[in-house]
Amino acid sequence: MRLVSQLLQRLRQKGLRRALRPLWQRHVFQHWQLVWLDRDPLARVPRQRTRPCPPVRLVQITPSNTDAFARHFPGQLQAMNDLAREGHTGHMYLDEAGDAVAMVWASTRDYHDRHYYGCTFPVQPGEYFQFAGEVERAYFGTGLSTRVQTELWEAMLAKGCTRIVVVVALDNAQAVKMHLHLDYHEQGRITHAYRFFGRWYFSRVTHYSGSRLAHLAPRARRKADSEPAPQLHDTDA
Numbered sequence: 001m002r003l004v005s006q007l008l009q010r011l012r013q014k015g016l017r018r019a020l021r022p023l024w025q026r027h028v029f030q031h032w033q034l035v036w037l038d039r040d041p042l043a044r045v046p047r048q049r050t051r052p053c054p055p056v057r058l059v060q061i062t063p064s065n066t067d068a069f070a071r072h073f074p075g076q077l078q079a080m081n082d083l084a085r086e087g088h089t090g091h092m093y094l095d096e097a098g099d100a101v102a103m104v105w106a107s108t109r110d111y112h113d114r115h116y117y118g119c120t121f122p123v124q125p126g127e128y129f130q131f132a133g134e135v136e137r138a139y140f141g142t143g144l145s146t147r148v149q150t151e152l153w154e155a156m157l158a159k160g161c162t163r164i165v166v167v168v169a170l171d172n173a174q175a176v177k178m179h180l181h182l183d184y185h186e187q188g189r190i191t192h193a194y195r196f197f198g199r200w201y202f203s204r205v206t207h208y209s210g211s212r213l214a215h216l217a218p219r220a221r222r223k224a225d226s227e228p229a230p231q232l233h234d235t236d237a
Contacts, residue, residue, distance in 0.1 A: 031193070032193045054096075056101060057093065061092050061105075068092060069092070073100060088111075102135040103133065123165065128156045190212070
């Protein structure tokens with residue numbers, strides 16, 4: 001009865017279409033548009049206003065220490081262990097209690113995401129693919145999300161990587177804004193990832209000209225790029 005009452009309440013608050021959309025996406029059909037961005041790890045990091053960050057320390061993720069994710073990221077314990085065993089470079093940040101409050105991963109080879117999108121992201125020589133970056137909500141606004149990335153950039157530079165590539169979901173405005181603030185640039189390609197009935201995956205790549213993210217860019221960049229935007233188009237890769 002409780003489940004039925006919760007469903008009825010959601011229907012009243014959001015309407016039938018909005019209420020059923022998460023169920024449709026989870027169990028029937030999901031489509032992600034993943035925009036490719038890149039960055040020179042030696043480029044300047046723009047300044048930002050932040051509040052003080054509680055003490056945290058950087059630790060390399062290994063198969064033997066992934067239990068640190070149990071408190072704040074319990075749903076990702078298996079994925080973290082899998083990634084560590086596959087040999088990817090992982091950084092986590094521990095609070096004073098020894099619990100992970102942030103993480104980020106890097107791969108210098110083609111990365112097959114079997115935990116979420118179900119597709120492969122190609123990595124070229126000299127690049128590294130940055131993925132699975134996440135910060136516990138209590139640390140939003142502290143600058144930890146920037147620190148997580150810059151310290152990974154330093155580590156990957158030491159391994160000979162000269163370019164960072166990432167993908168960001170087109171509908172994740174918060175993540176898009178964060179990456180644009182850190183001076184990532186669009187590559188003009190999108191990986192479309194599809195999931196059917198929660199178990200079958202398919203992907204394709206399209207290309208475009210101009211910008212898909214200009215409306216979310218920092219004000220200074222929008223002013224610098226104030227020329228009329230070229231017409232956008234998709235072409236199969």
